[in-house]
Amino acid sequence: MNVSYKRKVNFYETDAQGVVHHSNYPRYFEEARGFFLESINFPYPDVREQLNIDIVLLELHIKYRHPLFYGDTFEVLTEFKMDNxxxxxxxxxxxxxxxxxxxxxxxxCCIDRSTRKMVPVPVEIKLRLK
Known part of the structure; x- marks a missing residue:
């Protein structure tokens, strides 16, 4: 499943040359991830409340190829894959x-909000992604 999230670059996201600062790309990923969960009708607040879990970030990798500039419109294509x-x-x-x-x-990974221990990915999430 591939979900498209569209957005425009704001001035505050740029450096003195008008180029998007590299620190904003993880924010774009996070926005797109939230939009992805909304697109499967399971926004993150619902995931937290209904399943009593938090989704924890373990790793982040980025490859920069070309710059974005103030005013550019762009899209983030997001795809989900289970490892195990x-x-x-x-x-x-x-x-x-x-x-x-x-x-x-x-x-x-997912952690139980009460115990803060890692738990398997809930079936409710897996079912919405099929």
Missing amino acids: RYFFRFFYTIKKGNETVSTGETKH
Whole structure:
């Protein structure tokens, strides 16, 4: 499943040259991940409340290919893949038109909100992703 999240670069996200600062790309990934969960009708607040879990970020990888500038419109294509019953990943491609600007990946697990211990990915999430 591939979900597209569209957005425009804000001035505050840029440096003195008008180029998006590299620290904003993880934020774009996080916004796209939240949008992904909304697109499967399971927004993160619902995941937390209904399943009593938090989704924890374990790894983040980014490859920068081309810059984004103030005012650019771009999209983040997000794909979800299960590694095993405990770990899953999101893969991101940031595109401006037909040009790939950046690619990235995040690895996650779920933890019980009460015990703070890792738990298997809930069946409710797996079912919504089929």
